[in-house]
Amino acid sequence: MPDMSVKKGKLRLKNPIMTASGTYGYNIEYEDFTNPEILGGIVTKAITLEPREGNFWQRIIETECGMINSIGLENLGITRFLKEKLPVLLARGICFVVNIAGSSIDEYINLAQKCEENGIKMIELNVSCPNVRHGCLEFGVDEKILSRLVNSVRDVFSGCLIVKLTPNVTSIELLGTSCQKAGADALSAINTLKGTGIKLRLENGKFKKEIVTGGYSGQGIKPAALNAVMRLKKAIDIPIIGIGGIYSFNDVLEFFAAGADAVQIGTANFTHPDIAGKLVSELYDFMSNNGFKTLDELKGALRNE
Amino acid sequence: MVQKIYELKIKNNNRAGSDLYIMDLETPDGIFSKPGQFISVLIPHKTLRRPISIMENTGSTIRILYKVRGEGTNYLAGLNAGNYVNFAGVFGNFFKIGEKNLLVGAGVGLAPVYYLKKELEKIGRDAKLIAGFKTKTEVPRELSPFIDYMSTDDGSFGEKGSVIDLAEKYIKEFMPDNICICGPVIVMEKISEAAAQERIQCQVSMESMMGCSVGACRGCVIKINDSGVIRNAAVCKEGPVFDALKVFGGKSHA
Structure with a gap:
């Protein structure tokens, strides 16, 4: 029986197949399609100090090989999350990571403190949401500010601290390095690429336009994500969680080959709501059939020149 | 299920x-x-x-x-x-039913109210189905025997004019206790205003671009007025059927 668990420092996952923030709700939204208890970890929708309404209509649009979203961090706020959603995660024994987003360093600290007080074992700092006017992405593009943020959160949070990086920078390895120095336990990469989707339709002599600017996700971003993971792998020693356009088991292997220790499935959950669970089974079968006893064995084989 | x-x-x-x-x-x-x-x-x-x-x-x-x-x-x-x-x-959710049901579908919006009409007939409830199309060639002929009143914008089939006018006429004539509408926003808004004037329960089926279909991504939300509180509702999970007052009563449907 292969051991699929991930144990890298404080990063502890049932297996390396996780679901990405913003695509999987807070806990059991997809349970008719995939039993959340078998997943490596669910990353919650980004949670802020106060509830947020998010952006106005129109929030999503389909593009070639993916989609653009401009949800704008709509969420129920940390208080309601702790009261309504956390108990379900705990009662069901679901492995989970709480994704937090703030408009200031103080807000991140406050959120991380609340997670610490409530026994939450893993958090992911969202410093890469391209869809809100203040905060978030501002923290993810400047290594000095990011370093200060990670340091401050590190002081109040003893669990696994993951930082989710944006690809919308010149040099992702600089940001990764500062996170590692500031005490991050793992990195996840990448968040969405800044993009615009336009749909035109001529109706009764007039153009009907749909335009959505926001984060581009889906199959089209996989090459950018693999590139980010490879560059980070060369620059840092902490574990990397690969995210971006994963739609098949082969994609998962590609991310392992690039240097990822785990992966998050995002937009693919919309296309195939049962995909995350299927990938767990496929990984299990693949390891069993090919004699890989641990993930490290499999990754070692993939990374051998 | x-x-x-x-x-x-x-x-x-x-x-x-x-x-x-x-x-x-x-x-x-x-x-x-x-x-x-x-x-x-x-x-x-x-x-x-x-x-x-x-x-x-x-x-x-x-x-x-x-x-x-x-x-x-x-x-x-x-x-x-x-x-x-x-x-x-x-x-998604489904339509609530009444004793006397007036069902209105415009264009492709006919689908869910046609389904409702068939189900209401099975249980012997009173139901009248109104459908509106642009022109004769658009009318799905195999469904027309089940449509009680029909209008086309150009009058090439059924009554000439808007399905809104036709619905308003039958609201007064039929005096239903439940109205269900699916169609373009303007059609649903106008008919729901007429329903509100007569204080008749009215439900609308909303359309939205969707991401996850399970209420997780918040991509399809619309603003609803929930007893005075304006909030987001996911069309995929809380809808697609909404109480018309919640959607149009607050005058902010999107």
């Missing part, structure tokens, strides 16, 4: 009227659904599933009515009997 992904065989897929098509999908084991609910169809090589209202469920067949509008529906229109369609569902 547990939501699932199904691969269903197409029994028929025919043009019903200009750009409207009816597809019959075989469901040998039966799939439980109620009028107002929808399925999300997978289009090969596309990221987002297409939400499509169920038009009829006979127990062994699920029927959908769709309008060819873009890549997804074009793909569907090109499929033949014997081909398979991947759909996830069944999603």
